[in-house]
Amino acid sequence: MPNLDYRKPSRAGAWLDVRRRKLGMWAYALNRITGIGLVVYLYLHLVVLSLLLGGPAAWDSFVAVARSPYVLALDVILLAGILIHGLNGLRITLTSFGIGLGAQKAVFVLVMIVSAVALWVAALKIFRT
Amino acid sequence: MNMLKVPLQIFRYKPDQAPHYDTFTVEIPASAHVIDAIDAVWSIHDETLAFRRACHHSSCGSCAIRINGVEKLPCITRVTDVWDGRNPVRLDPLRNFPIVSDLVVDVAGFFQRMSAADMAMICEAEAFLPFTVDTFAVADLDPKLVELPDNFSRFSRFEKCIECGICVSACPTMAADEKFLGPAGLAAIHQARKKTNDPVKVEHLLGLADGEHGVWRCHSAFECTEACPQAVDPAGKIMALRRELIARRFGKILGKRYA
Amino acid sequence: MIENPFTEEPKPTSAWLWQVLTGVGLVILLGLHFIANHFVAKGGLRDFKDVVAYLRNPIILILEVLFLLCVTTHALLGVRAILLDFGLSEPTERRLDQILKATGILTVGYGLAVTWIVISK
8 A cells, every 4th residue: 555645634623714605604603603602601600690699798799790881791792692593593493304494594694684683672772771 | 719828726735745836827718617727737737736537527526626715516617707817716625535635635435424325326317228319319229228137126326416525525514523424425325215115224324324423413504505516405415314313213202113 | 445434323312402402492491581680670680689589489490490401401512512523532422421411410500509599598
């Protein structure tokens, strides 16, 4: 057997490379990014909840910080992640069961539009309250 | 004849040198396909350029590469469709395959996945001789059904898939998971499953697809279906396999027996 | 002859199905959690006594526990899905499953413990 030096490219970051890719790939990359962000948020949130163990003194002072516009802005970003991940997840579920499979790109556009509208409405409510 | 001077920037790799790009300019007819330009590079400039080509009409799947970063068959892609008239047309080998040299990739793993579905390789159309209607008119012959050996039933390979590997190159999961069966392999399983009612065979084929690195590793990027030059729709076939697997899972919970 | 590793039937898995089921569950449960905590609550956030009152409601408690189970399962299955994409060896995959199961149990356990302490105060 000849000793052939095959180049075996194994690209761990390939899922992130959306250059010259179609909408389905964008949906996949976005779902993964929002998913990772949400896992990080989940554990941050659980850690923050431990402040409840410090009683009203600890928790209520945290709530005061949580009302600051910087935190509210982060909440809007969080909501964007939730909307995109959730709605796209529903799209993936439906297409996996054959529903809307042929229109998967159009459904993704719809998901993004609905997310944007819902986010706008929610952001207004968050900053007005 | 309208001739064009087209620059091509081609990925080069030989075992004794680092990967790099070489740019060649070839003069070809305006109506030429990209494979003609590659042929011209080989014959005029550099006969060490390694590439695959055969039928020139998208039926063999040999020539699949990336043109300007996108998976295509160069034999059916016109140069004028991918050249902006100025910048070189970039040619790369397929993604997610080991590179042998230049534009040639190692397809052994690909065919291992395809043959996991254990399909015989006789195309339905090829079971008749002579092949074309025009030949009948010229040769005054009637089409004759080819006699298959006794132990062969009328299998056909998937009528659309030409095993070009483009779907595998486009798939983001294939990029990092060497255990993944991939769009072509899973579409092959789906096709083999459709061709049989033998419950033992069906159970085996579905079983091949039911692993962590079978249908469940697909993340619905749909790049395979987008890139496929033959409308095989591997993503659709993966989803169909998923539906059947889930239906059987619930069926088994409810006490149904399948094999 | 080179052996073909793809002809062997692998172990079947329901992980993806659980991911979908918990995902759909989360659309409902997270929706409820969000509405209850940020759109029903005065000013969009609950202070300490509001949190205690909220969690002492038995229906709310059940829903929040279900939510905790769903979100932890979905999150860790998601992490698992990303890591499995890298074609890890079988022993590594088994070790990964052990670590994720343990993480899930600890996460849910922690959530239940904090909840219990808060509502019993």
